[in-house]
Amino acid sequence: MTAKTVGDARRPGRPAPRPQDRDARDGSRRNAKGRERNRGGDRDRQYSTSAPSQRRRVADPSRLVAFEVLQAVETEDSYANLVLPQRIRHHRLDRRDAAFATELTYGTLRERGTYDAVLARCVDRPLDQIDQKILTTLRLGAHQLLGMRTPAHAAINQTVGLTRGVVGAGPSTMVNAVLRRVSEKDRDAWVAELTEGVSDDLRRLSIERSHPVWIVRAMRQALAAHGRVPTEIDELLAADNLSPLVHLVALPGIGSLREAEENGAERGRLVEGSATYRHGDLGRLESVREGRVRAQDAGSQIVARALAAAPLEGADEAWLDLCAGPGGKAALLGALAARRKASLVANEVSEHRSRLVRESLRVLPEASYGVITGDGREIATTLEDAALPEPVELAVEAFGGTGEIFDRVMVDAPCSGLGALRRRPEARWRKSPRDIADLVPLQTELLRAAVGVTRPGGIVAYVTCSPHAAETQNVLLDVLEGGGVELIDTAAVVRSVMLEAPERQELAGLEMPGATPAEGFERATTVQLWPHVHGTDAMFLALLRRV
Numbered sequence: 001m002t003a004k005t006v007g008d009a010r011r012p013g014r015p016a017p018r019p020q021d022r023d024a025r026d027g028s029r030r031n032a033k034g035r036e037r038n039r040g041g042d043r044d045r046q047y048s049t050s051a052p053s054q055r056r057r058v059a060d061p062s063r064l065v066a067f068e069v070l071q072a073v074e075t076e077d078s079y080a081n082l083v084l085p086q087r088i089r090h091h092r093l094d095r096r097d098a099a100f101a102t103e104l105t106y107g108t109l110r111e112r113g114t115y116d117a118v119l120a121r122c123v124d125r126p127l128d129q130i131d132q133k134i135l136t137t138l139r140l141g142a143h144q145l146l147g148m149r150t151p152a153h154a155a156i157n158q159t160v161g162l163t164r165g166v167v168g169a170g171p172s173t174m175v176n177a178v179l180r181r182v183s184e185k186d187r188d189a190w191v192a193e194l195t196e197g198v199s200d201d202l203r204r205l206s207i208e209r210s211h212p213v214w215i216v217r218a219m220r221q222a223l224a225a226h227g228r229v230p231t232e233i234d235e236l237l238a239a240d241n242l243s244p245l246v247h248l249v250a251l252p253g254i255g256s257l258r259e260a261e262e263n264g265a266e267r268g269r270l271v272e273g274s275a276t277y278r279h280g281d282l283g284r285l286e287s288v289r290e291g292r293v294r295a296q297d298a299g300s301q302i303v304a305r306a307l308a309a310a311p312l313e314g315a316d317e318a319w320l321d322l323c324a325g326p327g328g329k330a331a332l333l334g335a336l337a338a339r340r341k342a343s344l345v346a347n348e349v350s351e352h353r354s355r356l357v358r359e360s361l362r363v364l365p366e367a368s369y370g371v372i373t374g375d376g377r378e379i380a381t382t383l384e385d386a387a388l389p390e391p392v393e394l395a396v397e398a399f400g401g402t403g404e405i406f407d408r409v410m411v412d413a414p415c416s417g418l419g420a421l422r423r424r425p426e427a428r429w430r431k432s433p434r435d436i437a438d439l440v441p442l443q444t445e446l447l448r449a450a451v452g453v454t455r456p457g458g459i460v461a462y463v464t465c466s467p468h469a470a471e472t473q474n475v476l477l478d479v480l481e482g483g484g485v486e487l488i489d490t491a492a493v494v495r496s497v498m499l500e501a502p503e504r505q506e507l508a509g510l511e512m513p514g515a516t517p518a519e520g521f522e523r524a525t526t527v528q529l530w531p532h533v534h535g536t537d538a539m540f541l542a543l544l545r546r547v
């Protein structure tokens with residue numbers, strides 16, 4: 001995929017203009033070829049803010065939904081993916097309006113950096129001196145004008161109507177004037193103007209691809225650290241600005257993809273048992289409602305299946321997911337374990353997320369799993385008093401003192417999430433380098449604790465949804481240096497669970513400098529998946545064998 005295709009904000013996948021965004025409702029007219037007539041005249045017409053037609057205008061419900069979500073994100077630190085469905089339900093949007101509200105919300109959040117740079121050129125004061133609600137309406141207007149196929153008239157008039165409804169008549173005049181200036185150029189022309197003379201690549205990319213400069217820098221370093229070419233950064237950042245394709249997984253032995261495929265899902269190209277789905281509401285699939293089929297990024301599926309597929313000698317009965325909440329990978333791991341008559345213990349530090357794990361695992365055979373709540377760094381102690389599936393209970397009784405308990409362990413560590421920015425559109429504006437510095441010691445301790453409860457010969461998977469070198473290679477090196485564990489050829493295992501798709505060829509795996517390969521392996525490698533290469537989240541995986 002070229003950077004152009006990835007980054008084209010007007011690609012065909014976006015919702016088509018809805019009737020209310022077409023010209024009839026805006027008062028403009030089109031000729032037989034669909035071109036607007038009298039555009040200039042309309043454009044110059046000045047409305048009085050007290051004109052009856054203006055007073056009557058009410059905000060379009062889908063724009064109001066987007067506004068409410070963005071305000072909740074800005075002022076209450078909310079997560080867009082949690083608030084958006086609530087607001088869609090509250091305003092009873094139909095499917096089409098819900099799709100419009102979703103695109104408007106997520107697109108505005110993702111591209112905020114670019115739009116703010118544009119808006120800063122169109123208003124007469126610094127953006128931080130503009131009332132938050134007005135700034136939100138301006139950003140929404142900018143996305144409709146520069147990132148969606150909404151006709152300019154509809155974008156401006158509807159956003160002015162929204163402003164009138166949520167802020168008042170006075171500011172709507174200013175919003176009207178600013179958006180008219182924004183509409184004078186398309187996105188590419190604005191970006192060209194904004195980046196003209198900007199010699200610093202990081203700053204230029206930050207404007208063009210709407211990422212904070214520190215993240216552009218960190219991602220470029222991450223590409224180099226994982227053996228890719230730093231010039232791929234443009235494609236990577238562009239991929240962050242696209243909505244991820246929905247990937248499905250049928251839990252092995254529990255679910256089937258038949259119903260999903262009958263409803264338009266296509267077999268996944270990357271990993272067995274997966275599908276891609278582009279047909280909206282997943283809730284209409286019974287298999288999804290029942291939890292037998294799940295929405296799960298193919299990258300997550302790959303790392304879970306790789307842990308299950310890593311070669312192991314001896315017993316294969318007791319598995320642990322150390323940081324399991326909310327339970328996505330645990331469900332796949334648990335299903336894979338149950339098929340082998342192995343048992344899974346899913347641990348999570350937060351009570352609330354532990355409940356989510358329990359809910360996620362309820363489709364598994366009852367005797368095949370246990371959910372416990374505790375700090376993963378203290379897992380050995382938590383296990384002493386916990387109710388556990390029988391094979392694990394026996395292993396704890398027999399080997400608890402020696403720590404030789406589990407055959408396979410997943411450490412899906414709490415991380416910065418820089419590899420999933422396309423999934424959490426507000427995340428890039430909330431994070432800071434400080435978060436990473438704070439997470440690294442916790443990640444290191446969790447991985448050490450996991451190694452501590454793995455039996456000799458057992459496998460530990462260290463996973464992050466971040467390609468940042470500090471959270472991936474540095475943590476790994478630190479733990480490898482401590483001894484007691486060796487790196488296996490992770491790439492070879494990952495290739496064994498991937499299908500013969502072109503993306504698989506991109507998976508050489510990176511040799512870990514200074515690491516001695518575990519016995520039986522010629523190479524000691526790690527794997528980094530990428531949105532712009534594999535179409536997955538940027539998931540990191542290292543498979544380790546306890547010595």
Ligand SMILES: C[S@@+](CC[C@H](N)C(=O)[O-])C[C@H]1O[C@@H](n2cnc3c(N)ncnc32)[C@H](O)[C@@H]1O
Pocket residue numbers: 300322323324325326327328329330347348349350353374375376377412413414415
């Ligand atoms: C990346 S998420 C795991 C995602 C999960 N594996 C899934 O696929 O659904 C990391 C989880 O680790 C949990 N966590 C954070 N600190 C922890 C600790 N000290 N011990 C155990 N879990 C912890 C977080 O609450 C979060 O649920």
